[in-house]
Amino acid sequence: MNTTVLTATSQQTRIAGHQYPLTRVVTWELRRFLASRLFWFQALGFWGFLLLIIWALHASDQTGTVAGSEQLSAYVAGTSAGGLLRTLPTYLIILALLLPFVTADGVTRDQQRRTHELLMTTALPTWAYVWGRYLAGLMMSLGLALLLLASILGMGGLLHLTVADYPLPQIDAVLLLWVGMVFPATILVSSFGFALSTLFPRLSTLVKVVILVAWMVGALVLPLGLGKTTPPPAWYVNWDPTSGITALGLRLSYAIHLGPTITNEAQLQQLILTVENKMPDIAGWFAPHLLLAGLSLVLVLIAALAFKRSRETLS
Incomplete structure (x- = not known):
């Protein structure tokens, strides 16, 4: 009887050990990331660099006019909706410089370390191995994207408390741009x-x-070139994955039209405030951006299906 119980327990343990292989791979990879001191130093450095850049660009877009003999000037807040359309493509460039190094080597790292064949001798399914490595890297990448969101909201709130007339970031507008562009x-x-x-x-x-x-x-490069000539074509605004051209097209609706009624800087800043905090128009570009992200998952599926558990030679 004891033998039967031990055998049944052993079988249940083996069965449980083979359940949810995808979860096991993702968990293992996340533990590897989180156990690395270098990863934490890089994440903290990235966050600090983002805060510095957001602070440096918080009033980079200046607007001025002349009222009588007086020169009036004001600025568009860098963390407002209108301001983010000017600065968010820059933040995305910084993010894009890091993402390939977070996810690209999820599988190739094993081949470079010559541990690929050893891993492939285990009972781990190929699909779980490939998708697990991808999802773990994607989670870390999305963590960096969330750091960008936290930096925008956090620095915007700090500037609101410390800089006169600096508007508090509109969370709904910031989230909309983050979901439509950064995500x-x-x-x-x-x-x-x-x-x-x-x-x-x-x-x-x-x-x-x-x-x-x-x-x-x-x-x-392309936004700088198009911005000096004609407005970008609508299809390019809607389907630009980098959001550089998308932001350039959306900024047209945030143009500030100064009139003769502006007689002091307080009125000028109030006019800018009403324009810069408008909710972005999501018609046309929001769904295509999400669709491009979805289509990129098809490429991961192709890579998972084409992945070979063994190779003829090691390189």
């Missing part, structure tokens, strides 16, 4: 970096470089 971009960059590095492990470094260069061109 999809995080998934997109993480998915592309992970999937392409998994499909082409020998080109992992090249994949990271290509993603970074492409993002810089889309978020910085």
